[in-house]
Amino acid sequence: MRQTRTADRVRVVVTVSSGDEFATENGAIIFLRRSTQGSMNVLLGIVGSEESMRALRATVERTREVGDDLTIAVVEKPESDRTQDDVYAQTAELVEEAGVDAEIRTLEGDPGSALVELAERGEFDQLVIGGGTQSPMGKIRLGPITEFVLLNATTTVKLVR
Numbered sequence: 001m002r003q004t005r006t007a008d009r010v011r012v013v014v015t016v017s018s019g020d021e022f023a024t025e026n027g028a029i030i031f032l033r034r035s036t037q038g039s040m041n042v043l044l045g046i047v048g049s050e051e052s053m054r055a056l057r058a059t060v061e062r063t064r065e066v067g068d069d070l071t072i073a074v075v076e077k078p079e080s081d082r083t084q085d086d087v088y089a090q091t092a093e094l095v096e097e098a099g100v101d102a103e104i105r106t107l108e109g110d111p112g113s114a115l116v117e118l119a120e121r122g123e124f125d126q127l128v129i130g131g132g133t134q135s136p137m138g139k140i141r142l143g144p145i146t147e148f149v150l151l152n153a154t155t156t157v158k159l160v161r
Contacts, residue, residue: 055130112148
């Protein structure tokens with residue numbers, strides 16, 4: 001573990017047993033470097049929220065850098081301002097602009113259950129979701145979809161904040 005300090009922030013870098021490096025920056029855990037060659041089979045679940053779109057951008061960038069196999073599942077969230085079709089179109093555009101090869105699909109039904117079910121059926125190394133806001137006390141608040149996925153997924157879940 002190494003730590004760097006500037007006037008306004010502290011960055012802690014941790015190297016895990018696999019050799020991968022992660023850091024904390026501005027309250028978020030970010031992936032820095034993968035030590036081994038090869039790619040992961042990644043499932044990204046998005047609903048159209050700003051947190052989901054941030055997770056989309058971060059995951060597409062990582063895919064471009066390390067060559068992960070990426071599947072993006074656009075789930076329906078009735079209370080969202082964006083329709084599932086709008087989110088699908090925006091996702092396809094971002095993926096194409098990035099030059100990344102990804103499968104994009106839509107999922108019906110309860111968003112959390114649909115993501116967990118797809119992650120279990122597929123052979124995914126990781127399920128990525130966006131979510132979590134900070135409370136006035138500095139604690140993370142999770143929405144119902146994020147909480148369901150974190151509590152019920154049998155695969156590794158990466159939460160992008």
